[in-house]
Amino acid sequence: MTVKVEKIEGGTPHNTLMWAGLIASLVCIYLGAGLNLAFSAYTFSFFGGLAAVAAIVWGSNTIKTLCSYGIGTGVPSVGMISLGSGVIAMLIATRFNWWLAPIVLVIVAVIIGAIIGYMANDVIMMKIPVMRRSMTEVAVIGALMLMGFAQMATSTYSLVGLASTSSTLLGVTTSGFGGSFIGASIIAVAFILGAIAVQHPFNATLGPSWKQDRMLMLAAECGFLSMIPVAFMSIAYLSLPAVIVSIVVSLAGWYYTYNQYLCLSQRDAAAWLDAKPIREPEGH
Amino acid sequence: MTVTPKPTGGVGMNPVANALSILLLIAIVVATYILYYAASPLVFMALVAVIIGGVLVGFGVHFVPVGGAPAAMGQAPGIATGVAMLAAGSGLAGLFGGAFAINSNLGFFTSIVAGGIGGALMMAITCLFVTLIYTYGMGIPSASGKVKVDPITGDSQVEYKSQGTEGHGLPFSSFVGGVIGGFLGGLGGTLIYYELLMVYEAKLPALLSAASASAVAPVAISLAGIFAVGMFLVNAVLAAYNITGTTEGFHDPKFGRFPRAIIACLAASAVCGIVAILVAAL
Amino acid sequence: MVENIVIGIGITAFAGALASVAGAAEDVESDIGSQGDPNSQVQLAPQMGYIHRIFNKAVSGEPPAYGLWVALGAGLAAAFLQVNVNPVLALALGCAIATLVQGIYATTAYLGRIASLAKFGQPVYIDILKSMTTVTMAHAFIAIFTSVTMCYLMNAALGHPFPLPLLGLVWGIALGAAGSATGNPYYGKERQYQNQKFGAGVPVAASGNIIRYAEAGERNSLDNGWFTAKLGGPASGICFGLIVFLELWRTVLFEPFWQGWGAIFVGLILILVFTFIDRYAEVWARETFGPFAKPEGAAK
Numbered sequence: 001m002t003v004k005v006e007k008i009e010g011g012t013p014h015n016t017l018m019w020a021g022l023i024a025s026l027v028c029i030y031l032g033a034g035l036n037l038a039f040s041a042y043t044f045s046f047f048g049g050l051a052a053v054a055a056i057v058w059g060s061n062t063i064k065t066l067c068s069y070g071i072g073t074g075v076p077s078v079g080m081i082s083l084g085s086g087v088i089a090m091l092i093a094t095r096f097n098w099w100l101a102p103i104v105l106v107i108v109a110v111i112i113g114a115i116i117g118y119m120a121n122d123v124i125m126m127k128i129p130v131m132r133r134s135m136t137e138v139a140v141i142g143a144l145m146l147m148g149f150a151q152m153a154t155s156t157y158s159l160v161g162l163a164s165t166s167s168t169l170l171g172v173t174t175s176g177f178g179g180s181f182i183g184a185s186i187i188a189v190a191f192i193l194g195a196i197a198v199q200h201p202f203n204a205t206l207g208p209s210w211k212q213d214r215m216l217m218l219a220a221e222c223g224f225l226s227m228i229p230v231a232f233m234s235i236a237y238l239s240l241p242a243v244i245v246s247i248v249v250s251l252a253g254w255y256y257t258y259n260q261y262l263c264l265s266q267r268d269a270a271a272w273l274d275a276k277p278i279r280e281p282e283g284h
Numbered sequence: 285m286t287v288t289p290k291p292t293g294g295v296g297m298n299p300v301a302n303a304l305s306i307l308l309l310i311a312i313v314v315a316t317y318i319l320y321y322a323a324s325p326l327v328f329m330a331l332v333a334v335i336i337g338g339v340l341v342g343f344g345v346h347f348v349p350v351g352g353a354p355a356a357m358g359q360a361p362g363i364a365t366g367v368a369m370l371a372a373g374s375g376l377a378g379l380f381g382g383a384f385a386i387n388s389n390l391g392f393f394t395s396i397v398a399g400g401i402g403g404a405l406m407m408a409i410t411c412l413f414v415t416l417i418y419t420y421g422m423g424i425p426s427a428s429g430k431v432k433v434d435p436i437t438g439d440s441q442v443e444y445k446s447q448g449t450e451g452h453g454l455p456f457s458s459f460v461g462g463v464i465g466g467f468l469g470g471l472g473g474t475l476i477y478y479e480l481l482m483v484y485e486a487k488l489p490a491l492l493s494a495a496s497a498s499a500v501a502p503v504a505i506s507l508a509g510i511f512a513v514g515m516f517l518v519n520a521v522l523a524a525y526n527i528t529g530t531t532e533g534f535h536d537p538k539f540g541r542f543p544r545a546i547i548a549c550l551a552a553s554a555v556c557g558i559v560a561i562l563v564a565a566l
Numbered sequence: 567m568v569e570n571i572v573i574g575i576g577i578t579a580f581a582g583a584l585a586s587v588a589g590a591a592e593d594v595e596s597d598i599g600s601q602g603d604p605n606s607q608v609q610l611a612p613q614m615g616y617i618h619r620i621f622n623k624a625v626s627g628e629p630p631a632y633g634l635w636v637a638l639g640a641g642l643a644a645a646f647l648q649v650n651v652n653p654v655l656a657l658a659l660g661c662a663i664a665t666l667v668q669g670i671y672a673t674t675a676y677l678g679r680i681a682s683l684a685k686f687g688q689p690v691y692i693d694i695l696k697s698m699t700t701v702t703m704a705h706a707f708i709a710i711f712t713s714v715t716m717c718y719l720m721n722a723a724l725g726h727p728f729p730l731p732l733l734g735l736v737w738g739i740a741l742g743a744a745g746s747a748t749g750n751p752y753y754g755k756e757r758q759y760q761n762q763k764f765g766a767g768v769p770v771a772a773s774g775n776i777i778r779y780a781e782a783g784e785r786n787s788l789d790n791g792w793f794t795a796k797l798g799g800p801a802s803g804i805c806f807g808l809i810v811f812l813e814l815w816r817t818v819l820f821e822p823f824w825q826g827w828g829a830i831f832v833g834l835i836l837i838l839v840f841t842f843i844d845r846y847a848e849v850w851a852r853e854t855f856g857p858f859a860k861p862e863g864a865a866k
Contacts, residue, residue, distance in 0.1 A: 073529040076626035077368050077521045084517035087510060088556050091563045108559065115308070115555050116518065119548035122301035124526045159563070163492055163503045177494065178729075179648045183502040185729035188510055189641030192634045192735055196626060196671075204624055204675040207682025208613075214681065218674055225670055229638055229663060236648040258670070265677040271689035278617050278784050281687050356603035356754030358767030364603045364750035365743055369629035373743025376736040377813065380728070384817050387727040390826035398817075398826060401833035406740065406809050408840040413748045413805040415844050418851075421752055421797050423765035425851040437845075443857035448769025459844050463837060502729060509732045 011212035014065055018137065021058025025051040025144045026102050032151050033098045042242035046249045048151025049230060051144060052194070053223030053253070059141040060201035060219035061212070066134035067202065071126065075206070078138060079199030083191050085112045085135075086142020093147065094159040101157055105143050113139025142194060149190035152230050152246060154181045154237040162187075165237065179236065186233055193229070197222040214264040221261050224254035297544055305551040309335070312554045320565070326486055327565050330479040331557050337475035338519045338553025339546055344468025345371045345523035346542045348407070349458035349533040354450065361428055361451040361458060361532055363414055368517065368524040371469050374410070375516055378403025378470020379477055383509070386478055396474045403470025407462045411454055418453040426453030428532055435535050436460060451532075461533030473516050480508035480560060487564035511560045518556060519549045574818040577723045581716045582811025585741075588712040590795075590803030592632060592741055593749035595705035597757075597798065598698060598791040599623035599672055601631065602746045604754035607776050609679065612688035614774030619691050621698040621787040624675045629742030631671075632713075633735050635706060639664035639714040640734025647730075657718060661711040668710075669703040698787050705791075713737055716810065724814065737810075744809055745802040752798035757790050765855060812836055 032047030063078050071078070089112055093105035117135030120126055150157050162181040177183045201219035205211075231246035238246075266272050271279070313331065320327040348371050351362025363370060382399025390398070418424045427444035428434065429451030434441060437456045445451050454462075484504035485497050494500045526545040531538045595601075600608050601623045608620050625631050642660030647653060673695060680690045717733040720726045726733065758776045759768045780789045816836065820828035 071525065073368065073521075073524045074366055074627065076366065076630050077524060079626070080368065080372075080517040080630065081521040084514040084521070085556070087514045088559045091507070091511075092559050092566070095563065095566055112555055112559065116522070116552055118301070119305065119522060119552050120525055122298050123305055123548040123551075124522060124544050125296070125298055125301075126525055160492055163488075163500075177492065177500050178502040180503065182506050182510075183729070184644050184648065185506040185509065185732040186641050186645065187506065188513070188729075188732045188735045189637050191510060191513070192630070192637045192738075196630060196634045199626060200671065200675070201678075203626060204678035205682050207609075207679060208686070209682045209684040211682075214678070218678060221674065222671075225667060229642055229667060232642055232663060233645040236645040258674075261674065262677070265681040265690065268681040268684055269677075269690040270684040270687045273689045273691050273693075275693040276689075276691070278619060278778060279687065279689060280617060281615055353603045353606035356750045357607065357759060357773075358751060358755040359770060363747045364754065365629065365746045366603075366627045369627055369739065370743045370747065373629050373740040377740045377809065380726070380733075380736050381813055381817060383727055385821070385826055385829075387725070388821060388826065390821075394826040394830070397830055398833075401830050401837075402813055404837055405812060405833050406744070408837045409805055409809050409812070410744050410747045412840045412844045412847075413744075413801055414751070415847050417748055417752050417798070417801055419847045421801070422756055423851075423855060424755075424767060425855050426848050439852065443859045444852060446763075446766030446769075446858050448771060449767035452767040453848075454844075456845060456848060459841065463841070501727075505727050506729055506732060509728055513732075513735065 014061055017058050017061045021054050022140070024054035025148065028054060029102050029147060029151060030099070036155050042155045042238040043245050045152050045155040045234065045238060045242055046227070046231070046246045048148040049227035049246065049250060051151070052148030052226065053220055055141045055144040055148065056198050056223040057216055057219040059138060059198040060215055062134050062137045062141065063199055063202045064215065065130055066128070069128045069130065071128065075199050075203040079195040081116065081135070082138035082142035082198055083146070083195040085109070085116055085139040086146055087191055088112060089139060089143040090146040093143070094157055094162060098158065102147065105147060106140055109140040109143040110136055113137065141198060145194035145198065146187070146190055149194065149230050150181060150187070152227065153186060153190070153234045155242070181237065189233065190230065193226045197226045209268060211268055214261070214268060217257055217261045217264055221254060221257035224250055224257055228254060302547050305547050308551050309554045312558050316558060324486070326483060327561055330483045330561055331554070333479040334476050334515070334557035334560070335550060335553045337472040337479070338515055338557065339549045340468045340472030340475065341375060341516055342519040342523040342545045342549030343542060344465045344472065345520050346527060346531065346539055346545065347461040347465030347468065347534055349454060349462050350530055352530040358422070358424055358452040359449045360530065361426065361453055361455060362530065363410070363454070367527065367529060367531070368520040371465060371520045372516055374403045374406045374466040375469030375473040376513065377406040378466065379473040379512060382470065382474030383477065386481065392478065395478060396471055399474025400467045400471035404463045404467035407466030411459045411462045415454050415459070424452050426455045427451045428455040428458070428535070430532050430536050457535045458533040473512055476515055477508050477512040480511050481505065483561055484508055484564050491564060507563070515553060515556050515560070518552055522548050522552060571818070574724065577719055578811060578814040578818050581719050581814055582807050584712040584716040585810035586803040586807030588709045588716065588741055589745050589806030590799040591705045591709035591712070592628070592745040593802035594791055594795050594799040595702050595709060596628050596746065597749060597753045597794040598705060598787045599702045600787060600790070601625060602628045603750050604758060607754065607758055607774060610774040611776050612683045612686040616774055616776060616778060617688055618776065618778045619694055619784050619786050621694055621702070622676055622679045623672045623702070624679045625671045627742070628746035629739045632709070632742035633738040635664050635668050635710045636713045636717070636738030636741065637731055637735040638667060639710045640717055641731035643714055643718070644730040653718070657711065657714055661707060661714055664710050665703050665707040668706045669699055672702055673699055694786060701788060701791065709741070713741055724818070740809065741806055744806040748802040748805045749794060749798040752801070753790065753794050757793050766858070
């Protein structure tokens with residue numbers, strides 16, 4: 001027995017969300033990198049996290065559109081394939097310099113996602129109308145999320161920057177590889193953070209009374225919630241003021257979106273009861 | 285408008301799509317050969333090995349018995365978890381063992397077989413405990429819903445199926461299928477990891493201006509590991525789409541769909557593999 | 567690899583014990599939260615008219631969810647270790663933050679799913695949210711902390727090349743897979759459908775008719791928790807503990823033999839042993855319980 005899933009009616013059209021998410025995400029990544037360069041500081045790294053939030057909000061609607069058609073397996077598998085294809089695009093983009101990398105990322109992710117979408121739709125013959133487009137979108141989303149988290153944790157998204165750290169002790173700078181974002185495998189944490197965060201909004205709000213604004217608010221909340229541990233992990237790579245700025249921004253954003261999500265859930269719920277017995281429906 | 289979701293996965297193959305996928309695969313392999321074989325044969329061997337690893341993973345998923353939500357209620361045989369993640373769990377446990385072996389410098393063949401055995405061992409223990417819970421905890425004998433007689437043991441299945449269900453538990457063929465699936469998953473995952481590790485250890489020191497390969501080892505291991513996980517998940521999810529989420533193992537009629545998954549995994553692994561290798565080789 | 571084989575075996579045994587606790591805690595946590603495949607019934611019940619007071623924690627399945635909590639705990643611990651925090655403190659802090667993230671995901675899942683069932687009149691019970699969330703977080707902390715400690719031992723003491731977060735990801739997914747495979751049928755069939763016939767699967771016609779009135783009063787997820795802690799939880803614990811222990815044991819003890827083939831042969835022997843045990847259990851069930859119907863013309 002499966003749960004009935006309704007097609008979207010009304011609300012924000014998917015195309016709007018797609019372009020808004022893509023542009024907002026890219027703008028945040030460039031802002032973070034540019035401002036950090038301009039001020040020679042780390043404090044603007046949190047923009048990477050905001051880029052990931054934009055991608056997650058876009059991604060939740062993509063997953064909703066795809067899963068409305070019934071894919072046979074669960075929703076979490078879409079999150080996995082999103083990050084699985086996204087991590088490959090993101091890592092090849094780290095080979096380019098800071099203003100070219102996001103463009104390369106989007107292009108490579110589109111190519112990988114389109115091929116995987118073609119495989120899923122035509123070779124495996126799932127024959128879902130939006131499959132190819134959705135797979136392409138989730139690949140871009142996964143790659144953008146990873147680049148955003150990498151930027152938030154280390155203030156950079158170049159391979160050299162992610163793979164090496166330098167620490168100064170008594171005026172002597174030593175560089176190492178073992179403790180870096182890639183070397184210490186923090187990228188694995190960003191990977192699975194993104195995979196769960198992108199599929200959770202739709203997975204948690206699916207049902208006959210699904211509402212788009214509630215799902216999108218939950219998507220923003222998941223994004224800010226993911227930013228919090230990334231901010232804590234940046235303690236190994238960024239200066240203390242930058243870490244504090246990241247933590248404050250993440251906590252503030254999470255608090256606001258979580259509050260809004262509670263209000264929206266209260267608005268949509270059949271009843272909001274505290275310590276009351278089961279209410280049997282009539283005739284049962 | 286209400287759309288009730290039902291998997292519309294069709295049976296049969298799409299010849300045009302299959303041909304295009306094979307063409308894509310050949311194009312990528314030939315291009316890599318032309319561009320890289322003279323300079324560094326390692327890159328070409330790595331791509332071929334990654335493609336084979338991805339296909340092994342995708343093929344192995346078809347053996348793993350997964351019943352999905354009905355299995356959690358004893359309505360369908362198989363393990364009550366998602367198929368992609370169960371295969372990922374066993375394949376990654378195998379990768380863990382294989383990485384240990386690679387670290388001890390045991391050689392190519394020994395390491396990947398060690399990875400395969402690790403995955404098979406995890407699936408064997410998991411399947412055993414599923415059977416023990418069903419038998420001693422719930423009092424339900426195993427019965428398959430798709431075949432009248434178990435192909436390996438010859439046990440009759442129909443009369444052990446309770447009323448109103450499609451079977452339950454883990455018939456012996458499903459157990460064997462699970463072990464084989466775990467073995468192939470661990471084998472494929474370790475193969476992908478091993479080859480990517482070789483490429484990164486060769487190319488990264490120059491890229492990162494490091495003193496030696498051993499200094500860069502954590503980065504190489506981590507990169508190869510995360511790529512192995514990523515490619516594992518892509519191939520496993522594609523295979524999961526192929527079987528539409530649930531299967532009883534190799535005796536299930538759905539098993540006959542595996543050629544589609546092989547072709548899809550070939551092309552997807554080729555694309556992902558060449559990009560993964562280009563991260564260091566570009 | 568360890569030079570001193572005795573230390574290696576000691577660490578292996580310790581890791582196996584930690585894994586057993588992790589498996590048990592993981593399964594009980596996912597049963598209190600009703601996560602994974604049995605949750606489809608909790609989701610379905612209101613649509614069939616059965617209003618309930620069960621915690622509907624729909625945070626993906628157990629393998630990816632536990633992959634996240636354990637990897638998160640391990641990643642945070644690794645970051646703290648890099649700034650020279652004491653290892654025990656780093657592990658505990660990292661796991662505490664990971665548990666908080668888990669708790670928040672649990673609450674948003676419950677609210678989201680129940681609010682989307684408003685059409686069928688299923689109310690949101692705030693007291694369930696308040697009382698179950700902390701219990702599921704407590705079990706999750708045990709599972710996460712033992713798993714991350716086990717991964718730390720593998721990396722630091724046994725010399726596994728994978729960094730701590732990657733080990734956390736690998737073993738988190740394996741923990742979720744093993745725990746959910748073993749514990750889900752027990753929770754789904756035995757507890758959710760306790761009033762159905764024992765010794766048979768749940769017929770399709772009974773879908774959604776989960777038990778909502780418990781031994782005393784109305785059933786909530788804590789009732790499910792103490793029941794599954796009797797068999798499903800410990801069985802999942804032994805399952806995952808065996809997986810970790812045997813994987814490490816055959817490697818640490820036998821890899822030096824025959825250039826690694828010793829470990830492979832021991833692995834093969836273990837697989838054969840488990841295959842025989844499985845076959846024995848299957849045959850025992852068939853002979854002891856007997857068929858449901860005659861071989862000819864079985865009832866459908």
